[in-house]
């Protein structure tokens with residue numbers, strides 16, 4: 287066990303117990319999820335962030351690769367009240383600093399009051415408060431990571447499910463969770479995964495039935511390539527998106543996005559479907575939101591806690607997006623039918639277009 291310091295924007299420095307050594311900087315966020323730590327830690331959307339778990343015991347049911355969303359840990363560092371030795375071994379193997387034995391209620395309260403903020407961490411035998419403050423000083427704001435897509439996307443196109451008989455999906459990988467690909471493959475789709483900045487002609491070449499924009503880290507305006515793809519294809523092809531994907535679709539179609547104070551990260555975020563009146567429980571991880579959907583999109587689902595947009599449909603285009611994670615890893619599984627809906631939209635079996643509320 288070693289020294290550990292966590293320096294927050296504004297100068298508040300917390301002391302904890304060092305579990306995995308190293309220094310790190312990034313925007314500090316918290317998740318209220320009480321399960322799914324392997325899925326969260328391997329979710330590419332956490333790239334360049336420091337993840338605080340508000341649930342006090344993390345690692346308590348082991349670490350199993352089949353639950354991973356990607357092949358590495360994405361947050362720059364992790365904080366909890368208590369990490370088990372098994373999860374600490376994983377942090378050490380991957381060189382990800384980890385701190386426990388601090389009061390995570392303090393950290394969460396700071397983030398809730400001050401918003402997701404810059405953070406510096408130093409963990410090691412001889413580290414000092416100054417080392418953490420130096421990291422804080424060098425920290426880049428999330429929106430200034432302008433080429434973050436390059437850190438999380440495939441370098442070259444990859445195809446999955448070539449023996450499948452269903453729809454052909456062009457998945458634009460802005461940092462896609464593995465379970466999004468799995469959810470499409472399980473429904474017989476062939477999935478062409480493209481780099482986040484793929485050219486229009488490259489995507490066109492596979493003659494897709496659906497353009498699908500994935501989740502991913504950071505500010506949606508930094509994904510210019512994906513915005514261009516939506517603009518290029520939306521008149522001729524159905525478009526779907528998850529999380530960052532919803533934000534990119536809004537940016538492309540005349541809407542706008544904004545940064546939230548501390549975002550939504552957890553596994554029990556309630557979402558209301560405005561047409562059916564039904565509430566579902568959802569997994570979420572986002573710090574930006576659609577501020578204005580523009581004239582071509584209709585908000586069809588909202589977050590019960592703060593009324594922010596959770597589901598958006600096209601009005602004159604075939605568009606279906608979700609701000610939450612319908613692939614539901616680790617769960618709850620209330621929203622898996624999103625994948626059936628987008629594939630039905632892709633095959634022309636379903637009319638998903640929204641009727642504007644004031645018609």
Ligand SMILES: NC(=O)CC[C@H](N)C(=O)O
Pocket residue numbers: 331500501502503504505506528529530531571572573574575
């Ligand atoms: N999970 C995601 O796709 C996150 C989307 C975006 N980076 C946000 O923080 O809002």
